[in-house]
Amino acid sequence: MIKNIFGFTLSLIILITIAIALYWQHKKPIPVVIQAGHEGRDTGNTGAASHGTQEVEWNIIVANQVAKKLQSWGIETKRVDAKTPIVKAKVAVAIHFDGAQIPCSSGASVGYQNSASQKLAQKWKQVYKQYFPFKWQKDNFTKNLSNYYAFYTIQAEKFLVLELGEITCKKERRWLKPRLKTIANLIAATIATEFGLHPHIQLK
Numbered sequence: 001m002i003k004n005i006f007g008f009t010l011s012l013i014i015l016i017t018i019a020i021a022l023y024w025q026h027k028k029p030i031p032v033v034i035q036a037g038h039e040g041r042d043t044g045n046t047g048a049a050s051h052g053t054q055e056v057e058w059n060i061i062v063a064n065q066v067a068k069k070l071q072s073w074g075i076e077t078k079r080v081d082a083k084t085p086i087v088k089a090k091v092a093v094a095i096h097f098d099g100a101q102i103p104c105s106s107g108a109s110v111g112y113q114n115s116a117s118q119k120l121a122q123k124w125k126q127v128y129k130q131y132f133p134f135k136w137q138k139d140n141f142t143k144n145l146s147n148y149y150a151f152y153t154i155q156a157e158k159f160l161v162l163e164l165g166e167i168t169c170k171k172e173r174r175w176l177k178p179r180l181k182t183i184a185n186l187i188a189a190t191i192a193t194e195f196g197l198h199p200h201i202q203l204k
């Protein structure tokens with residue numbers, strides 16, 4: 001009897017596991033997932049801060065605007081915070097600003113894991129390099145970029161982690177602040193090219 005119950009439970013667990021795996025395999029990916037880095041975190045890695053500027057606040061402004069723009073162009077977009085759910089996506093982008101021990105030693109950078117993402121990263125750098133007048137770091141220059149924790153929960157065909165600039169650098173912070181929405185529009189326009197759209201963004 002005990003043996004039977006054990007065998008039955010085991011078979012049931014195996015069946016459920018297979019059912020979940022099949023469901024996941026056939027689940028349609030969400031076109032775009034946008035994450036605001038550190039959003040919703042009170043402890044742990046709560047993000048960079050400098051002279052009254054909280055990275056997370058800027059991340060939220062940018063992420064909201066990226067999602068709004070994409071949706072206005074008819075591209076289905078899901079906004080998530082730092083405690084990401086497990087989701088499947090075609091394109092995912094995490095929004096961050098960097099902080100550095102030595103002010104003005106960092107700048108902008110990109111993190112990713114596969115070659116499809118690397119291509120999208122090149123596209124983004126081409127766009128942002130024409131606008132952002134400060135320093136760039138090499139791609140994947142920190143472990144937070146090359147091995148971003150959400151790579152494992154947001155399962156995306158292409159996933160970029162964007163550091164959009166350094167908030168611990170005074171001149172950079174001052175340049176970035178009034179341009180957050182324009183930067184968001186540039187990110188949205190870059191993502192839109194993945195869906196065959198080529199919107200034009202007015203630079204301010």
Ligand SMILES: [Zn+2]
Pocket residue numbers: 037038047048055095096097098
């Ligand atoms: Zn960050």
